[in-house]
Amino acid sequence: MSALGGVGQALRAASDLVWPADCAGCGADLAGPICPDCHRELAGTVRRRESGAARLVPADGGPALPVWSAAWYRGPAREVIVAWKRRGRGELERELRRVIGRTAEAVGRTLAQVTDEVAVVPVPSRLVRRLKRPSGGTPALALAAAEALACGRLSVTYADVLTRAATAREQAGRSTRQRARGREGVTGVKRAPQAPCLLVDDVLTTGATLLDAERALARAGARTLGAVVLAASPADSRDVGLEGN
Numbered sequence: 001m002s003a004l005g006g007v008g009q010a011l012r013a014a015s016d017l018v019w020p021a022d023c024a025g026c027g028a029d030l031a032g033p034i035c036p037d038c039h040r041e042l043a044g045t046v047r048r049r050e051s052g053a054a055r056l057v058p059a060d061g062g063p064a065l066p067v068w069s070a071a072w073y074r075g076p077a078r079e080v081i082v083a084w085k086r087r088g089r090g091e092l093e094r095e096l097r098r099v100i101g102r103t104a105e106a107v108g109r110t111l112a113q114v115t116d117e118v119a120v121v122p123v124p125s126r127l128v129r130r131l132k133r134p135s136g137g138t139p140a141l142a143l144a145a146a147e148a149l150a151c152g153r154l155s156v157t158y159a160d161v162l163t164r165a166a167t168a169r170e171q172a173g174r175s176t177r178q179r180a181r182g183r184e185g186v187t188g189v190k191r192a193p194q195a196p197c198l199l200v201d202d203v204l205t206t207g208a209t210l211l212d213a214e215r216a217l218a219r220a221g222a223r224t225l226g227a228v229v230l231a232a233s234p235a236d237s238r239d240v241g242l243e244g245n
């Protein structure tokens with residue numbers, strides 16, 4: 001390969017990083033990261049999607065935590081989110097921030113009926129994913145949600161207060177005591193927000209992660225009102241193996 005050819009390839013790779021030539025949802029060739037059809041899938045009607053998230057239901061049979069999103073986690077919406085999370089398509093983040101902001105804004109009108117203030121809390125990613133992540137992750141989404149909520153009547157704080165220990169699969173090489181602690185729940189709380197909390201995560205699958213976050217906050221003395229996510233798995237496709245996809 002000539003030196004010039006090498007430069008050309010490097011430039012092409014660089015421009016692909018900035019502006020890939022295909023839609024992240026369906027692969028269509030276009031001059032933008034998401035085509036209009038896939039965008040409609042991603043930014044649909046904001047509604048409650050927790051029904052069917054088996055592990056979100058508390059053991060005592062109480063009601064599941066309300067979870068809102070504008071999309072189901074399937075088809076093009078799923079492709080876009082996976083491309084952002086795993087395939088290094090960081091340019092999608094701006095649009096995903098807009099989607100979660102619009103979702104939070106809609107939820108804010110509901111929350112305003114029960115509270116004057118809310119703490120927006122990002123759900124931390126798994127350690128392995130965090131290390132590989134090229135994007136701002138859930139904190140970037142939560143910030144966008146907080147900004148959108150702050151435009152309404154609520155007093156809003158951004159509270160990046162949750163920590164996440166290694167999951168069982170990530171615990172290889174840890175001591176027995178560390179593993180036992182891991183089984184108690186992987187979410188920790190740095191400091192409990194004073195205001196009722198709204199959790200922000202990328203997707204809802206089984207609900208195990210959100211339930212763990214809600215419980216950790218409750219142990220620390222904080223109340224959780226609900227969660228907003230980019231997309232939720234349809235009830236008929238939920239199984240434990242999907243968690244964290």
Ligand SMILES: [Zn+2]
Pocket residue numbers: 023024025026027028034035036037038039076
């Ligand atoms: Zn598309």
